[in-house]
Amino acid sequence: MAGLVRATLALIVIWLLGALLLAALGLRRRRWPLACSQPGIDFAVGAALLATLWPCAALLGWQVRPWSVLALAAALALPAALRWRGPPEPAEKEHLPPSSPRTAWLGWVVVALLVVCCAAALFRAYTSPMFWDGRYIWGFKAKAMFEDGRLDRETFTNLARYRPTHIDYPLAVPAAEAWMYQCMGGVDERRAQFVGVVYWLGLITLLAGYLRRRMAFPWALGLALLVCQIPVMAYHAAGGGADVPQAFYLLAAGLLLADWAECGRREDFLLAALLFGAGALIKPEGLSLALGGVLLLGLGWWLRRPGVRGRDLACGLALLALPYLPWAVLRAYWAIPSLQLTAIYGRPLAENLDRLAIVLRFALGRVFLVSGWELAWPLVGLGLLSYLLWLRRVPALGLMWAVLAWQFLVYVAVYVLSPYSVAEHLSTSYDRVLLHLMPLAVAAALTSLASLGRQNDLPPPLDAPPRQ
Amino acid sequence: MTRRGADTLHTQPAGITAIRLLALFLLIAWALTSVTRGGLRQAVAAAWSGVRSHGKPQPGQPDARGQWAGPYYDALDVVAHQPFGANTTIAAALFQSDRPTFASAMTPRMYEAIYRLYPRRVDFYVTNAAGVEENLWFDSPKSQVPKVPPLWGHAYVVWTDIGRSPEPPGHRLLFANREARIYQAANH
Numbered sequence: 167m168a169g170l171v172r173a174t175l176a177l178i179v180i181w182l183l184g185a186l187l188l189a190a191l192g193l194r195r196r197r198w199p200l201a202c203s204q205p206g207i208d209f210a211v212g213a214a215l216l217a218t219l220w221p222c223a224a225l226l227g228w229q230v231r232p233w234s235v236l237a238l239a240a241a242l243a244l245p246a247a248l249r250w251r252g253p254p255e256p257a258e259k260e261h262l263p264p265s266s267p268r269t270a271w272l273g274w275v276v277v278a279l280l281v282v283c284c285a286a287a288l289f290r291a292y293t294s295p296m297f298w299d300g301r302y303i304w305g306f307k308a309k310a311m312f313e314d315g316r317l318d319r320e321t322f323t324n325l326a327r328y329r330p331t332h333i334d335y336p337l338a339v340p341a342a343e344a345w346m347y348q349c350m351g352g353v354d355e356r357r358a359q360f361v362g363v364v365y366w367l368g369l370i371t372l373l374a375g376y377l378r379r380r381m382a383f384p385w386a387l388g389l390a391l392l393v394c395q396i397p398v399m400a401y402h403a404a405g406g407g408a409d410v411p412q413a414f415y416l417l418a419a420g421l422l423l424a425d426w427a428e429c430g431r432r433e434d435f436l437l438a439a440l441l442f443g444a445g446a447l448i449k450p451e452g453l454s455l456a457l458g459g460v461l462l463l464g465l466g467w468w469l470r471r472p473g474v475r476g477r478d479l480a481c482g483l484a485l486l487a488l489p490y491l492p493w494a495v496l497r498a499y500w501a502i503p504s505l506q507l508t509a510i511y512g513r514p515l516a517e518n519l520d521r522l523a524i525v526l527r528f529a530l531g532r533v534f535l536v537s538g539w540e541l542a543w544p545l546v547g548l549g550l551l552s553y554l555l556w557l558r559r560v561p562a563l564g565l566m567w568a569v570l571a572w573q574f575l576v577y578v579a580v581y582v583l584s585p586y587s588v589a590e591h592l593s594t595s596y597d598r599v600l601l602h603l604m605p606l607a608v609a610a611a612l613t614s615l616a617s618l619g620r621q622n623d624l625p626p627p628l629d630a631p632p633r634q
Numbered sequence: 635m636t637r638r639g640a641d642t643l644h645t646q647p648a649g650i651t652a653i654r655l656l657a658l659f660l661l662i663a664w665a666l667t668s669v670t671r672g673g674l675r676q677a678v679a680a681a682w683s684g685v686r687s688h689g690k691p692q693p694g695q696p697d698a699r700g701q702w703a704g705p706y707y708d709a710l711d712v713v714a715h716q717p718f719g720a721n722t723t724i725a726a727a728l729f730q731s732d733r734p735t736f737a738s739a740m741t742p743r744m745y746e747a748i749y750r751l752y753p754r755r756v757d758f759y760v761t762n763a764a765g766v767e768e769n770l771w772f773d774s775p776k777s778q779v780p781k782v783p784p785l786w787g788h789a790y791v792v793w794t795d796i797g798r799s800p801e802p803p804g805h806r807l808l809f810a811n812r813e814a815r816i817y818q819a820a821n822h
Contacts, residue, residue: 279674286677289684295702302745306752313753326771327748327755330740392665395673540672541664548657555649615657618650 169350173357176349177364180342181205183239184212189246191485193437199262200386203375206368207437210414213361214444214489216345217338221492224317225499231315232348265382272384280370280391283400287366291359291404299598300359300406306331308343309353323500334505336493338447339408359404365411366403369605370394372414376421376609380616393608398538398597408449409598415445416455417605420569423459424562424613426474427466435474439463439482443489450506451577451602458572459486462565469561510583521588525581528592529600538597542608549611552618560617566610570603702746705813706794710750712809712816713790722822724756725788727767729795733760734770743794757782761795789822 185208188194198204219238223230265273296305306328310321322333343358350357374390381389393399402409422438425431442459446452460483467479474482496502533543550567557563577599584591668674713724732741747756759767767785785791786802793800793815805817 282681283674283677285684286680289689290680292689293684293687301702302749306749309749310752318753321753330745388665389661392668392674395668395677397673397676400673400677536667536672540667541660545657545660545664548653548660552650552653615654618654619647 169354169357172350173346173354173360176346177209177360179235179239179349180212180216180345181209182212183215183235183242184208184210186239186242186246187211187215188437189249190242191436191440192249193433193440198375199378200371200375200383202371206365206372206414207418207441209364209368210411210418211440211444213338213342213411214447216341217336217447218489218492220311220317220337220341220344221496224496225492229315230311230344235345235348262378263380263382265384269382269384273387276384276388276391280387283391283395284363284367287363287400287403288360290400291363292356294359294404296355296359296406299408300362301355302330303332303335304339304408305343305355305358305406307335307337307340308347308358311337311340311344312347312353317496319500322502325503329505332505334497334502335450336447336452336490338444339406339411343406355406359406362403362405362407362410365414366394366399369410369414369417372418372421373605373609377612380613389608389612393542393605396538396540396542396604398601399604402598402601407598409601412445412448412452412602413605415441415448415452416569416573416602417609419445419455419459420566420606421609423462423466423569424566427565428562430474432474432478435463435466435478436482436485439486440489443486446490447493450504451573451599453490454576455569455573456486456490458569458576461572462568466561466565506580509585510580513583513585515583518582521582521584522578524588525578525592528589528596529578532596532600539600539604542604546604546607546611549608549614553610553614557614557617563610563614563617566606566613570607570610573603702742705811706743707746707750708811709792709809709814709816710747713792714750714754716790716818718754722754722790723783723788724751724754724790724792725759725783725785726756726792727759727761727785727794727800728770730760732758747792756792757788759785789819791817793817 185194185205188208188211194204194208215238216235219235220230223234228234295301307321310318314321321328325333339361342361346358346361347353370387370390373393374387377386377389380386394403399410399413419438419441422434422441426434426438439459442456442463445459446456463479463482463486467474497504532539533547553560553563553567581588581591581596716722726743726747728741728743732743734740734744744758747758758770760770762768769782786805790808791802791805794813796810796813796815800817802817804820806820807815808818809816
């Protein structure tokens with residue numbers, strides 16, 4: 167029981183770090199339709215902050231001990247307190263679709279289901295082993311970081327011994343797990359898997375909060391739960407992998423980008439930029455997400471979305487680049503190679519184009535794989551069709567679909583250029599990378615479908631002045 | 635929505651209605667799939683199983699280490715719990731089937747040895763054609779391979795091929811089970 171309490175406290179400290187950092191930056195006043203959406207963002211930012219702490223300490227020759235994390239929290243508390251100006255103004259309150267009293271019972275049923283699903287996710291994590299990636303890519307680094315109390319150069323540069331652990335992968339998940347080990351006083355893989363469960367819960371609350379703008383509470387939470395309970399997602403929530411965390415950053419960044427396009431709030435722009443950058447600390451796929459973020463934030467600013475000046479754009483790009491910077495500097499300093507990029511770099515696209523058909527055929531097969539994805543992808547297809555037919559000039563939707571299209575095209579390109587057998591590569595990884603896209607894809611699809619026929623409620627297109 | 639967009643909307647009511655109906659059908663089918671044989675059903679079953687077992691693995695089920703449990707891994711745990719000095723070295727003499735290939739640079743036994751014994755280094759050996767245990771160094775160029783002691787120069791040797799009977803010079807048997815033996819250098 168003491169171990170569980172310590173593990174819980176460790177997770178709370180990660181949330182606290184993120185909450186304090188966002189408060190210090192003045193980015194925590196954002197109002198979500200459901201208040202429970204914010205802690206997930208806080209946790210994700212806290213985990214990213216932990217991940218930057220380790221390479222910074224390595225560059226300075228310091229160790230990372232529990233007191234240094236707590237000192238960081240204390241250091242952030244002061245600017246956070248100075249910037250605290252109370253809860254958001256009542257004027258910011260949104261007009262949300264009303265929940266019918268006749269369906270109030272449905273809300274309680276969905277909440278009860280959520281509790282059951284959370285219990286199931288925790289039991290799965292606690293009673294099952296980490297799967298391969300969780301153990302040898304992320305769990306190994308977490309154990310090494312905990313045992314050494316720092317990033318050991320040998321562990322991150324000895325290709326002969328540690329190459330299969332993907333030494334160039336970023337550190338957000340291992341850093342969170344190592345922090346849990348530090349709080350628990352020992353390596354405990356079962357409890358370390360709670361990190362994934364927290365991200366999974368964050369996905370549900372964030373998605374529900376976003377959908378609440380378009381539908382009543384029971385439907386918003388029920389659909390979010392339905393999305394996050396599909397077998398592929400539930401499996402990866404436990405097991406120590408990094409794909410559910412990556413999905414969280416992609417969803418959060420995409421939704422905030424859409425909110426900025428819809429409402430023109432500067433805070434949304436900056437927070438979206440921060441989350442695009444923080445996503446690069448989860449997996450290498452996050453780097454393409456960050457690059458997509460640069461392109462889309464720049465595009466939105468260039469098309470004169472309101473609320474953002476040139477100075478804010480510079481600030482946003484800095485927030486996007488800063489999270490990854492310490493790890494990039496350390497990699498350059500220690501000469502940690504980019505194993506993935508090296509593998510595909512220089513491979514001729516023209517000679518590999520015949521793989522494109524294989525990849526697309528495989529992708530199409532996954533759309534109808536009901537045992538893994540249930541009916542999520544057919545619904546996404548319907549939402550995309552709605553967008554293309556009737557909603558093309560809605561900027562918020564356009565940006566969400568653009569994030570998805572960019573990331574999907576990057577994944578397809580990687581498979582086409584992969585040095586491995588494409589069939590083997592697809593079968594071992596396609597579901598996982600598709601998982602990154604799925605929550606945002608469903609959010610975009612449901613928003614598109616909910617927007618059909620409500621032209622008066624829709625925000626203006628990118629090239630029109632914002633409605634006052 | 636622009637005028638053109640709004641006009642498009644009004645000229646496509648049948649299409650929109652059809653899409654909405656299809657979406658509603660899909661959502662209902664999805665919910666039913668999830669409840670009857672999909673994720674929600676599995677979640678309820680997992681939660682109920684967890685409550686009944688008080689969060690512990692079921693009898694007869696794999697423990698929390700699942701596929702990583704077994705005699706070889708128990709032997710690694712025995713080594714991991716030995717009191718180590720700073721310069722203690724460990725060797726693992728593996729099966730021929732553990733020899734790395736292009737497709738599989740490391741086998742689960744290698745991964746697990748590195749994982750469980752970290753931060754202590756473990757060097758791997760496989761018997762070559764001449765019947766001598768030679769050091770394995772995966773896919774690194776020979777020039778980058780550091781010098782390591784011969785198999786019996788290590789403080790601990792985890793010997794997996796128990797079909798053969800080694801007569802280690804200067805070592806004593808520390809632990810044995812049906813898949814592994816651990817030898818400890820007498821002077822350690």
